Each structure stands twice: as structure tokens, then as C-alpha cells.
Amino acid sequence: MTPFWQRAGHVALVLPLVLFLGLFFVWPLFTVLDQAVSDPVVSRHLPATAAASGAWDRKSAPSAEMREALVRDLRAIDDDQMLGDLVRRLNSAQPGFRTLMKKTVTAARDSDGQLDLAEVDPRWREVAFWRAIAEATNAYTDRNLLAAIDLQRDPTGAIVMIPEGESANRAILLRTFLVATTVTLATCLIGLPYAMLVASSVGWRRQLLLAAVLLPLWTSLLVRTTAWYILLQDQGLINSALSALGLISRPLPLLFNRTGVIIAMTHVLLPFMVLPIYSVLIAIPKNLVPAAASLGASPIRAFVHVLLPLTLRGIASGALLVFMAALGYYITPALIGGPKDQMISSVIAFYATGSANWGMAGALGIVLLAATLVLYGIYGRLSAANTARA
Numbered sequence: 289m290t291p292f293w294q295r296a297g298h299v300a301l302v303l304p305l306v307l308f309l310g311l312f313f314v315w316p317l318f319t320v321l322d323q324a325v326s327d328p329v330v331s332r333h334l335p336a337t338a339a340a341s342g343a344w345d346r347k348s349a350p351s352a353e354m355r356e357a358l359v360r361d362l363r364a365i366d367d368d369q370m371l372g373d374l375v376r377r378l379n380s381a382q383p384g385f386r387t388l389m390k391k392t393v394t395a396a397r398d399s400d401g402q403l404d405l406a407e408v409d410p411r412w413r414e415v416a417f418w419r420a421i422a423e424a425t426n427a428y429t430d431r432n433l434l435a436a437i438d439l440q441r442d443p444t445g446a447i448v449m450i451p452e453g454e455s456a457n458r459a460i461l462l463r464t465f466l467v468a469t470t471v472t473l474a475t476c477l478i479g480l481p482y483a484m485l486v487a488s489s490v491g492w493r494r495q496l497l498l499a500a501v502l503l504p505l506w507t508s509l510l511v512r513t514t515a516w517y518i519l520l521q522d523q524g525l526i527n528s529a530l531s532a533l534g535l536i537s538r539p540l541p542l543l544f545n546r547t548g549v550i551i552a553m554t555h556v557l558l559p560f561m562v563l564p565i566y567s568v569l570i571a572i573p574k575n576l577v578p579a580a581a582s583l584g585a586s587p588i589r590a591f592v593h594v595l596l597p598l599t600l601r602g603i604a605s606g607a608l609l610v611f612m613a614a615l616g617y618y619i620t621p622a623l624i625g626g627p628k629d630q631m632i633s634s635v636i637a638f639y640a641t642g643s644a645n646w647g648m649a650g651a652l653g654i655v656l657l658a659a660t661l662v663l664y665g666i667y668g669r670l671s672a673a674n675t676a677r678a
Contacts, residue, residue, distance in 0.1 A: 317657075323650035324432050329377040330424040333370055334361040338425035341418075350418040358421070359403045362389075362396040380645075381431075382420035384411060432651035437461070457635065457652065464631040465659075467549065467621075468614035472561075474554040475610050476603060479561035483602075484595075486562070487569035498566075501559045509556065513620045516552040517543070520624065544626040552624045557613055561606035568602030608667050612660050632656060 331338045336357035344350060365371050371393065378385040388411050395408045405412035412418075423429075434440055438450045438458040486497045504512060519525050522539035530536045542548045572595070580590035618633035632652060639649035 320650045320653050323646045324654050325428050325430065327377075327424060327429040327431065327647070328427050329373050330421065331427055333365060333374045334358065334421070334425065336361050337421060341422040341425060344418075344422055346419050346422055347415065349413075349415065354418065355405055355412075356402075359396050359399075359405070362393050363399075365393070377424060378420055381424055382417055385417070385420070388412075388417065432647040433654065435648060436651040436655045457632075460630070460632050460635055461655070463629075464615060464633075464656075467546070467553070467629075467631060468611050470550055471553045471557060471614045472607050472611045474550060475558050475561040476607060478554070479558055479606060480565055480599070480603065482558075483562045483565035483569055486566050501562050504556065505559055510619055512556055513552055513623050516548070516555065516620075517623055520548045520551065543624065544629075546625065546629050549621050549625040549629050552620050553614060553617060556620065557610045560609040560613060564606040564609065565599060565602040568599055572598050604667060608663065611663065615656060615660060 334357075337354060340351070340354045340357040344354065365374070371389075375386055375389045378389065388409055391409050392405065392412075396403060431440070434447060435450070435455065436457055438455050439447050440450050442448045482497075482501070486494055486501075489497055520542040521527070522543070524542075526542065527536070527539040530540070542551070576594050576598075577590050580594045581587070585593070615631075616633050617631060618637060621629055621631050622634060636649050636652045636656075639645040639652065
């Protein structure tokens with residue numbers, strides 16, 4: 289049996305790693321998840337209304353108790369910040385609450401006795417506004433997670449598509465995956481031949497080629513993106529060189545479009561494809577391809593049947609790194625792309641900083657994380673299957 293002091297020593301060695309993962313990965317992840325599903329604004333600011341609407345069927349007219357409870361809750365709110373949070377939450381569920389609550393709060397504060405809400409504003413006769421309040425009184429909701437993929441619940445509780453034109457999250461998610469896939473393929477097509485060239489070189493040539501790959505990693509992402517902003521302009525270096533060679537008569541549109549985004553992202557993420565492939569290539573015996581040639585295989589056949597299968601693990605690792613990094617890119621599409629080239633990270637940034645809607649920002653982040661974990665799981669299964677076959 290292992291002595292206690294040895295077990296304590298093992299735990300002490302692992303404890304810093306566990307604390308690091310807990311503080312910088314697990315805790316932020318649960319914080320984002322809580323932001324995505326928690327909805328405490330209405331239940332916190334309208335406690336009496338939340339209690340009174342618990343038994344309401346969401347279809348018939350609200351009871352007199354609900355109306356009186358709402359007036360009491362609104363009269364008790366004396367903080368404009370709290371009122372603003374409440375109005376924003378209700379208005380996101382049912383448009384029209386912004387003006388309706390302003391009139392109602394003023395009337396509730398000016399009235400000392402009974403208040404007929406329908407006389408303040410006839411919209412209080414509509415069940416839709418009361419249903420929005422009742423549904424928002426739940427402390428937790430799937431509303432943000434559904435809205436992240438353009439879904440919502442109808443009055444019966446069934447999950448349906450959001451009306452066309454009201455949200456484009458699903459289209460932006462598909463665009464994000466399309467751009468990430470395109471960049472992954474581009475880095476693979478460039479990175480594989482380059483990694484083979486590096487692996488076949490020796491001495492200072494190999495060091496020079498590796499330095500060319502590693503040098504961009506030593507430069508800030510913003511600096512690299514800004515450099516491409518300059519290079520891709522109509523009068524930039526690329527268009528000027530092509531024009532000087534007589535290859536084009538007018539500047540190519542390379543900026544503020546999808547082409548420029550893919551070019552810049554491919555350059556930035558290329559090291560993450562080259563280095564995994566290179567690490568696999570240098571471990572492959574040098575005599576395999578000559579042996580295949582001695583048996584009559586052409587260079588292309590030797591590559592396809594000998595070298596490429598042995599390199600697939602490096603290609604898969606590089607593709608996974610590039611794809612997952614490309615999914616969360618923000619600066620490059622923001623500077624190089626146009627309005628139709630923004631990726632999901634831009635939408636997350638808008639919800640987090642532009643509209644202070646941390647729930648939607650967290651929900652979109654959870655959707656992106658879930659997609660990444662699924663891809664990582666697929667990669668793990670494929671790697672395990674390849675290892676078992678080997």
C-alpha cells in the first residue's frame with residue numbers, strides 16, 4: 289500500500305493543474321452557461337406578480353389579483369436602473385413594453401389606491417402582454433438557447449422557427465462553419481507541401497523554412513491583420529504587382545469581401561497546420577518512398593499509398609486546430625470582411641458590449657462550444673479507430 293505521504297505528494301503535484309483548470313476553464317464555462325439559461329430579472333423585480341401568475345393558464349384574461357400585484361410591484365420600484373433592466377427584458381419578449389411600462393409606472397406612482405390598467409393603456413387588455421410577463425417570471429429559461437439557433441416557443445409551448453427576417457443567427461452560424469471549413473482546406477493545401485519541403489530539407493535551409501512559419505506567431509494578430517488590410521487594397525502591393533506584370537487591367541476586389549477574409553485567415557492560421565504535419569513527417573523513415581520507387585511505384589503513387597496515409601494523423605490534428613481556431617475569429621473578419629462576411633464572434637461581441645444582452649451572448653457561446661466539442665469527439669473517435677487498426 290502506498291504510504292500516505294507519497295499519496296499526499298502526488299495530490300500536491302496535480303493540485304496546481306486542477307486549480308488552474310477549475311479557475312480558468314470550468315468556472316468561466318459554468319458562468320457562461322448560467323448567463324445563457326438564467327432569467328431572474330422579472331422574478332426579482334416583480335415578486336408579487338410572479339407569485340400571483342403561478343396558477344394562471346396563459347390563455348384566459350389575467351385575474352384581478354395579478355393586476356393588483358403588478359401595480360404594487362411597479363409602485364415599489366424606485367431604481368431607474370432596475371426599471372430599465374425590467375423594461376428591456378419584457379420588450380425583448382413582447383415589443384411595445386417600452387412605451388407601455390413608461391406610462392404604467394408613472395400612473396402607478398401617481399395613484400395611491402386602485403388603478404385600472406386598461407384605462408392607463410388599452411394594451412393591458414391583450415393576453416399577449418400578460419403572457420410575456422408570466423413566462424418571464426421563471427428564474428431559468430431556454431429562450432436564449434433556442435433564439436441562438438433561430439427557434440422560439442409559440443403560445444402553446446411548442447418549439448417553432450422564428451419568423452423570417454427577425455433573426456439571422458442560424459445563417460451566421462452556417463457562414464462561420466463555411467468560412468472555417470474553407471480556411472481549413474486552404475491551409476491544408478498550402479501546409480502539406482510546405483511541411484514536406486521543410487521535412488526534406490536539412491541544415492540552415494530547414495531552420496530558415498521553419499522560421500518563416502514561426503515568425504507570424506511572434507507578431508500580434510492585430511498587426512498581421514492590419515498588414516493584410518494594406519496589402520489587399522486596390523492600390524496595395526498585390527494589385528500593384530499584378531498590374532505591373534500586366535496580368536490585370538483593373539484592381540481585383542480583395543478587401544471587404546469573403547476572399548480577403550479567407551486569404552488573411554489562411555495566412556494567420558497556416559502555422560497551426562504546418563507544424564503538426566511536420567512533426568509527423570520527420571518521424572517517418574526516409575527510405576520508405578525510395579523503397580516504393582524501387583518496387584516500380586511512380587512518385588504520385590508512392591505519395592498517395594505510402595506517405596499520405598502515414599501523414600493523415602498530422603493532417604487531422606492540424607485541421608482540428610485550424611478549424612476550431614477559425615470558428616472564433618473576430619478581428620480578421622471585422623477588419624477585412626464586409627457586412628455579409630462577419631462571423632458568429634461578431635454577433636457575440638454585439639450582444640455582450642453593444643446591447644448588454646449577456647444571456648444571448650452566453651447562449652451563442654455555448655452553441656459554438658458544443659459544436660467544437662462534437663468535432664473534437666469525432667476526431668477522438670477517428671484517432672482511436674486508426675490506432676486500433678494500426
